[in-house]
Amino acid sequence: NAGVTQTPKFRVLKTGQSMTLLCAQDMNHEYMYWYRQDPGMGLRLIHYSVGEGTTAKGEVPDGYNVSRLKKQNFLLGLESAAPSQTSVYFCASSYTGGTEAFFGQGTRLTVV
Amino acid sequence: AQSVTQPDIHITVSEGASLELRCNYSYGATPYLFWYVQSPGQGLQLLLKYFSGDTLVQGIKGFEAEFKRSQSSFNLRKPSVHWSDAAEYFCAVATKHGSSNTGKLIFGQGTTLQVKP
Numbered sequence: 001n002a003g004v005t006q007t008p009k010f011r012v013l014k015t016g017q018s019m020t021l022l023c024a025q026d027m028n029h030e031y032m033y034w035y036r037q038d039p040g041m042g043l044r045l046i047h048y049s050v051g052e053g054t055t056a057k058g059e060v061p062d063g064y065n066v067s068r069l070k071k072q073n074f075l076l077g078l079e080s081a082a083p084s085q086t087s088v089y090f091c092a093s094s095y096t097g098g099t100e101a102f103f104g105q106g107t108r109l110t111v112v
Numbered sequence: 113a114q115s116v117t118q119p120d121i122h123i124t125v126s127e128g129a130s131l132e133l134r135c136n137y138s139y140g141a142t143p144y145l146f147w148y149v150q151s152p153g154q155g156l157q158l159l160l161k162y163f164s165g166d167t168l169v170q171g172i173k174g175f176e177a178e179f180k181r182s183q184s185s186f187n188l189r190k191p192s193v194h195w196s197d198a199a200e201y202f203c204a205v206a207t208k209h210g211s212s213n214t215g216k217l218i219f220g221q222g223t224t225l226q227v228k229p
Contacts, residue, residue, distance in 0.1 A: 004155075031215045033215070033216070033217075035217075035219075040121070040221055040222075041221060042116075042202060042219035042220055042221045042222050043156075043202070043204075043217070043219045044219070045216055045217070048214075048215070048216060050214075050215075058216065090155060090156065092156075092217075094215050096213070096215065097206070097212060097213035097214045097215035097216075098144065098163075098206070098213035098215070099215075100146065100158050100161055101158075101215065101217060102158075103148075103155040103156040103157075104155055105154060105155040106153075106154075106155055
């Protein structure tokens, strides 16, 4: 049972480049989330989804887009990367809104 | 606004000593509270959670936490720290929209625990 898997684990982008981070969960969870972690700031929610085909903005959504075409996958896109998006990105999933979230191992993204 | 505060950015304890990590929250309703641990280069692992009922909750790895509504606190404790406990610890509260749980978590800034031999 893999849980929550994030791809890739590391990436370096040049300013203005685009990329997509993939999150896959095999626990049949309805809810999925993307967070970013920055030093001294804990984790902050970027976007989330409460079911296949749904997405919603979190606390820091600017510069990111997401899609949830399949229940098990939640994609995070950066259309035009900026150095301010250098961060560690975590995907999480939960069965419902009232249950615990399970986290992936993270993606370390550097934008130069 | 909902918020979580972890007053201690960095704590150092000796191996075998007791540990208490502080967490204060600001939330209008009965909160769902969590403690997560993050080892270097790893994801977050749930230590314990409080949803309702007994205010003293037991978690994995010998950790416990006590929910105190009057103090808006959910402090994490361990009676005897092991070197392997060195990590970053996050307190979090799950938000609600009306009476529904959104599942969205608000995290504290984190506390880094260093364990001296």
